[in-house]
Amino acid sequence: MEIVLYASAGLVAGLGARNLTTRLAGRPPARCACEAACGGGAVVAALVGPTPAAALLLAALVWWCVCLSAVDLLVRRLPNVLTVPGAVAVVALAAGAGSGRAALAGAGLLAGPMLLAHLASPRSLGAGDVKLAVGVGAAAGVAGPVAWLLVAVGPPLLTATAGLLMRVGQRWRPRAGPGLVPHGPSMCAVTVLALLTVA
Incomplete structure:
Protein backbone atom coordinates (compact mmCIF):
# COMPACT_ATOMS: atom_id res chain seq x y z
CA MET A 1 0.00 0.00 0.00
CA ARG A 76 21.06 24.20 -21.99
CA ARG A 77 20.63 26.29 -18.86
CA LEU A 78 20.22 25.64 -15.13
CA PRO A 79 18.01 28.42 -13.74
CA ASN A 80 18.86 30.10 -10.43
CA VAL A 81 15.28 29.62 -9.28
CA LEU A 82 16.03 25.88 -9.06
CA THR A 83 19.74 25.64 -8.25
CA VAL A 84 20.00 28.22 -5.46
CA PRO A 85 16.93 27.32 -3.32
CA GLY A 86 17.72 23.63 -3.78
CA ALA A 87 21.29 24.06 -2.55
CA VAL A 88 20.12 26.15 0.42
CA ALA A 89 17.49 23.54 1.31
CA VAL A 90 19.99 20.66 1.19
CA VAL A 91 22.48 22.45 3.44
CA ALA A 92 19.75 23.64 5.83
CA LEU A 93 18.22 20.17 6.16
CA ALA A 94 21.65 18.65 6.70
CA ALA A 95 22.46 21.23 9.38
CA GLY A 96 19.13 20.54 11.08
CA ALA A 97 19.96 16.84 11.15
CA GLY A 98 23.42 17.48 12.63
CA SER A 99 25.34 16.91 9.39
CA GLY A 100 25.95 20.53 8.45
CA ARG A 101 29.73 20.17 8.49
CA ALA A 102 29.66 17.18 6.13
CA ALA A 103 27.28 19.03 3.80
CA LEU A 104 29.46 22.14 3.66
CA ALA A 105 32.60 20.08 3.13
CA GLY A 106 30.98 18.11 0.32
CA ALA A 107 29.66 21.28 -1.30
CA GLY A 108 32.97 23.11 -1.08
CA LEU A 109 35.10 20.24 -2.31
CA LEU A 110 32.89 19.75 -5.36
CA ALA A 111 31.93 23.33 -6.22
CA GLY A 112 35.39 24.82 -5.59
CA PRO A 113 37.23 23.02 -8.41
CA MET A 114 34.24 23.48 -10.69
CA LEU A 115 34.28 27.22 -10.04
CA LEU A 116 37.95 27.33 -11.04
CA ALA A 117 37.16 25.35 -14.19
CA HIS A 118 34.30 27.74 -15.00
CA LEU A 119 36.52 30.78 -14.55
CA ALA A 120 39.18 29.23 -16.76
CA SER A 121 36.74 28.21 -19.50
CA PRO A 122 33.18 29.57 -19.09
CA ARG A 123 32.00 27.97 -22.34
CA SER A 124 33.05 24.51 -21.18
CA LEU A 125 31.37 24.66 -17.77
CA GLY A 126 28.50 27.03 -17.00
CA ALA A 127 27.85 29.00 -13.82
CA GLY A 128 24.66 26.98 -13.34
CA ASP A 129 26.72 23.80 -13.10
CA VAL A 130 28.81 25.38 -10.34
CA LYS A 131 25.67 26.36 -8.41
CA LEU A 132 24.24 22.87 -8.88
CA ALA A 133 27.50 21.43 -7.54
CA VAL A 134 26.82 23.14 -4.21
CA GLY A 135 23.54 21.26 -3.75
CA VAL A 136 24.58 17.86 -5.07
CA GLY A 137 27.97 18.11 -3.36
CA ALA A 138 26.27 18.84 -0.04
CA ALA A 139 23.87 15.91 -0.45
CA ALA A 140 26.71 13.56 -1.39
CA GLY A 141 28.83 14.83 1.50
CA VAL A 142 26.11 13.88 3.96
CA ALA A 143 25.75 10.44 2.34
CA GLY A 144 29.46 9.72 2.86
CA PRO A 145 32.80 9.54 1.04
CA VAL A 146 31.77 6.79 -1.37
CA ALA A 147 28.72 8.74 -2.56
CA TRP A 148 30.76 11.95 -2.81
CA LEU A 149 33.46 10.24 -4.87
CA LEU A 150 30.82 8.90 -7.26
CA VAL A 151 29.32 12.39 -7.65
CA ALA A 152 32.77 13.90 -8.22
CA VAL A 153 34.00 11.39 -10.79
CA GLY A 154 30.87 10.02 -12.47
CA PRO A 155 29.31 13.11 -14.10
CA PRO A 156 32.39 14.22 -16.09
CA LEU A 157 32.77 10.70 -17.44
CA LEU A 158 29.08 10.50 -18.33
CA THR A 159 29.05 13.91 -20.03
CA ALA A 160 32.27 13.11 -21.92
CA THR A 161 30.76 9.84 -23.14
CA ALA A 162 27.61 11.66 -24.29
CA GLY A 163 29.76 14.22 -26.11
CA LEU A 164 31.74 11.49 -27.82
CA LEU A 165 28.57 9.74 -28.95
CA MET A 166 27.22 13.04 -30.23
CA ARG A 167 30.38 13.62 -32.28
CA VAL A 168 30.14 10.14 -33.76
CA GLY A 169 26.50 10.83 -34.63
CA GLN A 170 27.46 14.07 -36.36
CA ARG A 171 29.71 12.16 -38.71
CA TRP A 172 26.65 10.32 -39.94
CA ARG A 173 24.51 13.47 -39.93
CA PRO A 174 26.84 16.34 -40.86
CA ARG A 175 23.96 18.80 -41.26
CA ALA A 176 23.09 18.47 -37.58
CA GLY A 177 25.82 20.96 -36.66
CA PRO A 178 27.80 21.06 -33.41
CA GLY A 179 25.77 20.59 -30.25
CA LEU A 180 26.44 21.42 -26.61
CA VAL A 181 26.14 18.57 -24.13
CA PRO A 182 24.47 19.77 -20.92
CA HIS A 183 26.36 18.70 -17.79
CA GLY A 184 23.46 19.12 -15.35
CA PRO A 185 21.65 15.86 -16.22
CA SER A 186 24.84 13.86 -15.61
CA MET A 187 25.35 15.53 -12.24
CA CYS A 188 21.74 14.90 -11.28
CA ALA A 189 21.61 11.30 -12.49
CA VAL A 190 24.82 10.26 -10.72
CA THR A 191 23.79 12.04 -7.51
CA VAL A 192 20.41 10.31 -7.41
CA LEU A 193 22.00 6.95 -8.20
CA ALA A 194 24.70 7.43 -5.55
CA LEU A 195 22.25 8.42 -2.82
CA LEU A 196 19.74 5.70 -3.64
CA THR A 197 22.57 3.15 -3.63
CA VAL A 198 24.03 4.13 -0.27
CA ALA A 199 20.72 4.94 1.45
Whole structure:
Protein backbone atom coordinates (compact mmCIF):
# COMPACT_ATOMS: atom_id res chain seq x y z
CA MET A 1 0.00 0.00 0.00
CA GLU A 2 2.86 2.38 0.90
CA ILE A 3 4.50 1.76 -2.50
CA VAL A 4 1.24 2.62 -4.28
CA LEU A 5 1.00 5.86 -2.30
CA TYR A 6 4.59 6.80 -3.17
CA ALA A 7 4.05 5.92 -6.84
CA SER A 8 0.87 8.01 -6.98
CA ALA A 9 2.51 10.94 -5.20
CA GLY A 10 5.49 10.62 -7.55
CA LEU A 11 3.28 10.77 -10.61
CA VAL A 12 1.53 13.89 -9.30
CA ALA A 13 4.92 15.44 -8.48
CA GLY A 14 6.06 14.53 -11.98
CA LEU A 15 3.12 16.40 -13.45
CA GLY A 16 4.15 19.40 -11.36
CA ALA A 17 7.73 19.01 -12.58
CA ARG A 18 6.48 18.96 -16.17
CA ASN A 19 4.48 22.15 -15.68
CA LEU A 20 7.38 23.91 -13.95
CA THR A 21 9.82 22.80 -16.64
CA THR A 22 7.50 24.05 -19.38
CA ARG A 23 7.25 27.42 -17.68
CA LEU A 24 11.01 27.77 -17.17
CA ALA A 25 12.08 26.41 -20.55
CA GLY A 26 9.28 27.86 -22.66
CA ARG A 27 8.43 24.45 -24.11
CA PRO A 28 7.41 21.08 -22.66
CA PRO A 29 9.74 18.14 -22.02
CA ALA A 30 9.22 14.77 -23.67
CA ARG A 31 5.74 13.38 -23.06
CA CYS A 32 5.42 11.52 -19.72
CA ALA A 33 9.20 11.77 -19.07
CA CYS A 34 8.90 13.80 -15.86
CA GLU A 35 5.98 11.73 -14.58
CA ALA A 36 7.79 8.44 -15.19
CA ALA A 37 11.05 9.65 -13.64
CA CYS A 38 9.40 11.08 -10.53
CA GLY A 39 7.05 8.12 -10.11
CA GLY A 40 9.85 5.58 -10.50
CA GLY A 41 12.16 7.61 -8.25
CA ALA A 42 9.53 7.83 -5.53
CA VAL A 43 9.01 4.06 -5.59
CA VAL A 44 12.74 3.37 -5.36
CA ALA A 45 13.06 5.93 -2.56
CA ALA A 46 10.29 4.16 -0.65
CA LEU A 47 12.04 0.82 -1.10
CA VAL A 48 15.56 1.89 -0.11
CA GLY A 49 14.88 4.71 2.37
CA PRO A 50 15.78 3.49 5.88
CA THR A 51 13.00 5.62 7.39
CA PRO A 52 9.87 7.29 6.00
CA ALA A 53 11.52 10.70 6.47
CA ALA A 54 14.61 9.58 4.53
CA ALA A 55 12.43 8.15 1.76
CA LEU A 56 10.55 11.44 1.51
CA LEU A 57 13.80 13.42 1.29
CA LEU A 58 15.14 11.07 -1.39
CA ALA A 59 11.92 11.46 -3.39
CA ALA A 60 12.19 15.25 -3.06
CA LEU A 61 15.78 15.10 -4.31
CA VAL A 62 14.63 13.07 -7.31
CA TRP A 63 11.96 15.69 -8.09
CA TRP A 64 14.51 18.51 -7.89
CA CYS A 65 16.93 16.66 -10.15
CA VAL A 66 14.20 15.82 -12.68
CA CYS A 67 13.23 19.51 -12.93
CA LEU A 68 16.84 20.61 -13.35
CA SER A 69 17.68 17.93 -15.90
CA ALA A 70 14.58 18.59 -17.99
CA VAL A 71 15.25 22.33 -18.20
CA ASP A 72 18.94 21.82 -18.96
CA LEU A 73 18.17 19.35 -21.74
CA LEU A 74 15.65 21.72 -23.30
CA VAL A 75 17.49 25.05 -23.11
CA ARG A 76 21.06 24.20 -21.99
CA ARG A 77 20.63 26.29 -18.86
CA LEU A 78 20.22 25.64 -15.13
CA PRO A 79 18.01 28.42 -13.74
CA ASN A 80 18.86 30.10 -10.43
CA VAL A 81 15.28 29.62 -9.28
CA LEU A 82 16.03 25.88 -9.06
CA THR A 83 19.74 25.64 -8.25
CA VAL A 84 20.00 28.22 -5.46
CA PRO A 85 16.93 27.32 -3.32
CA GLY A 86 17.72 23.63 -3.78
CA ALA A 87 21.29 24.06 -2.55
CA VAL A 88 20.12 26.15 0.42
CA ALA A 89 17.49 23.54 1.31
CA VAL A 90 19.99 20.66 1.19
CA VAL A 91 22.48 22.45 3.44
CA ALA A 92 19.75 23.64 5.83
CA LEU A 93 18.22 20.17 6.16
CA ALA A 94 21.65 18.65 6.70
CA ALA A 95 22.46 21.23 9.38
CA GLY A 96 19.13 20.54 11.08
CA ALA A 97 19.96 16.84 11.15
CA GLY A 98 23.42 17.48 12.63
CA SER A 99 25.34 16.91 9.39
CA GLY A 100 25.95 20.53 8.45
CA ARG A 101 29.73 20.17 8.49
CA ALA A 102 29.66 17.18 6.13
CA ALA A 103 27.28 19.03 3.80
CA LEU A 104 29.46 22.14 3.66
CA ALA A 105 32.60 20.08 3.13
CA GLY A 106 30.98 18.11 0.32
CA ALA A 107 29.66 21.28 -1.30
CA GLY A 108 32.97 23.11 -1.08
CA LEU A 109 35.10 20.24 -2.31
CA LEU A 110 32.89 19.75 -5.36
CA ALA A 111 31.93 23.33 -6.22
CA GLY A 112 35.39 24.82 -5.59
CA PRO A 113 37.23 23.02 -8.41
CA MET A 114 34.24 23.48 -10.69
CA LEU A 115 34.28 27.22 -10.04
CA LEU A 116 37.95 27.33 -11.04
CA ALA A 117 37.16 25.35 -14.19
CA HIS A 118 34.30 27.74 -15.00
CA LEU A 119 36.52 30.78 -14.55
CA ALA A 120 39.18 29.23 -16.76
CA SER A 121 36.74 28.21 -19.50
CA PRO A 122 33.18 29.57 -19.09
CA ARG A 123 32.00 27.97 -22.34
CA SER A 124 33.05 24.51 -21.18
CA LEU A 125 31.37 24.66 -17.77
CA GLY A 126 28.50 27.03 -17.00
CA ALA A 127 27.85 29.00 -13.82
CA GLY A 128 24.66 26.98 -13.34
CA ASP A 129 26.72 23.80 -13.10
CA VAL A 130 28.81 25.38 -10.34
CA LYS A 131 25.67 26.36 -8.41
CA LEU A 132 24.24 22.87 -8.88
CA ALA A 133 27.50 21.43 -7.54
CA VAL A 134 26.82 23.14 -4.21
CA GLY A 135 23.54 21.26 -3.75
CA VAL A 136 24.58 17.86 -5.07
CA GLY A 137 27.97 18.11 -3.36
CA ALA A 138 26.27 18.84 -0.04
CA ALA A 139 23.87 15.91 -0.45
CA ALA A 140 26.71 13.56 -1.39
CA GLY A 141 28.83 14.83 1.50
CA VAL A 142 26.11 13.88 3.96
CA ALA A 143 25.75 10.44 2.34
CA GLY A 144 29.46 9.72 2.86
CA PRO A 145 32.80 9.54 1.04
CA VAL A 146 31.77 6.79 -1.37
CA ALA A 147 28.72 8.74 -2.56
CA TRP A 148 30.76 11.95 -2.81
CA LEU A 149 33.46 10.24 -4.87
CA LEU A 150 30.82 8.90 -7.26
CA VAL A 151 29.32 12.39 -7.65
CA ALA A 152 32.77 13.90 -8.22
CA VAL A 153 34.00 11.39 -10.79
CA GLY A 154 30.87 10.02 -12.47
CA PRO A 155 29.31 13.11 -14.10
CA PRO A 156 32.39 14.22 -16.09
CA LEU A 157 32.77 10.70 -17.44
CA LEU A 158 29.08 10.50 -18.33
CA THR A 159 29.05 13.91 -20.03
CA ALA A 160 32.27 13.11 -21.92
CA THR A 161 30.76 9.84 -23.14
CA ALA A 162 27.61 11.66 -24.29
CA GLY A 163 29.76 14.22 -26.11
CA LEU A 164 31.74 11.49 -27.82
CA LEU A 165 28.57 9.74 -28.95
CA MET A 166 27.22 13.04 -30.23
CA ARG A 167 30.38 13.62 -32.28
CA VAL A 168 30.14 10.14 -33.76
CA GLY A 169 26.50 10.83 -34.63
CA GLN A 170 27.46 14.07 -36.36
CA ARG A 171 29.71 12.16 -38.71
CA TRP A 172 26.65 10.32 -39.94
CA ARG A 173 24.51 13.47 -39.93
CA PRO A 174 26.84 16.34 -40.86
CA ARG A 175 23.96 18.80 -41.26
CA ALA A 176 23.09 18.47 -37.58
CA GLY A 177 25.82 20.96 -36.66
CA PRO A 178 27.80 21.06 -33.41
CA GLY A 179 25.77 20.59 -30.25
CA LEU A 180 26.44 21.42 -26.61
CA VAL A 181 26.14 18.57 -24.13
CA PRO A 182 24.47 19.77 -20.92
CA HIS A 183 26.36 18.70 -17.79
CA GLY A 184 23.46 19.12 -15.35
CA PRO A 185 21.65 15.86 -16.22
CA SER A 186 24.84 13.86 -15.61
CA MET A 187 25.35 15.53 -12.24
CA CYS A 188 21.74 14.90 -11.28
CA ALA A 189 21.61 11.30 -12.49
CA VAL A 190 24.82 10.26 -10.72
CA THR A 191 23.79 12.04 -7.51
CA VAL A 192 20.41 10.31 -7.41
CA LEU A 193 22.00 6.95 -8.20
CA ALA A 194 24.70 7.43 -5.55
CA LEU A 195 22.25 8.42 -2.82
CA LEU A 196 19.74 5.70 -3.64
CA THR A 197 22.57 3.15 -3.63
CA VAL A 198 24.03 4.13 -0.27
CA ALA A 199 20.72 4.94 1.45
